[in-house]
Amino acid sequence: MRAWYFDNLPGAPGLPHDSPPSNPVTSEALATLNVRCLSIPVEGYEAKINDIARERDYKSRDTIDISRAGLGEAYEAKIKGFFQEHMHEDEEIRYVLSGGGYFDVREAPTDAWIRLALEPGDLLVLPAGIYHRLALDDAESIHLLRLFQNEPKWTAYNRGPDTEVNPERIGYLRSVGVGA
Known part of the structure; x- marks a missing residue:
């Protein structure tokens, strides 16, 4: 995955x-943001994904086809929503x-956007509380496989005053050495 x-x-x-x-970003720099990137060949991916799900205690998964055919009339609205920070x-x-x-993920503390190019076989792990967009x-x-710790949930909290004081956001910032 290139960043x-x-x-x-x-x-x-x-x-x-x-x-x-x-202006490339290294995997080491991404690791300081707690962003993890792996490459797993699509052919036969199931075993490796199952190992990761067990290791990270993920119990649920689904797939989403983000395309005009996959989302139908909701496509334009969904695409705009996914790109909302x-x-x-x-x-x-x-x-x-x-x-x-x-x-795209926000670098802390600079607030710069880092862009990650995803292609088949890329696995991306974003920590709770990091600002991002697709x-x-x-x-x-x-076409994405999504993994969840419990039941699938996709609640997105758009950036604003409420997210700045969200406990997950504060915890994320502390985990990367920003804030008290």
Whole structure:
């Protein structure tokens, strides 16, 4: 999985937003944000995903087809919602089965966006409380396996004054050495 600082230039969210020269972000830098990236070949992925689910105590999973065909009339609204900066109160694990897209995560304490390019076989683990968003690449399709600790829940808390004092957000910031 390739990562770089988002260029913040105008343009569609699904463009790479990787200004020349690229400003790459290392896996070590992502680890300081508690963002974990793995590559697992799609063919025969089930055994490795099952191992990860057991290791992290994930009991539930589902798949989502984020595409015009998969979401139908809700596509435009869903795409806008996915790109809205938000956080979750649970760890988010996504494994790319097909297609591609970008997850952007906020670097703490700089508040810069880091863009991660996802393709089939990429597994991304985002900690609870990190601000992030999703954009599809130019193919406008990504099929994801989502893992959950308990029952599937997708509650997104859009960034605002309430999220700044959310216990999960505060806990996340402390875990990366920001805040008291």
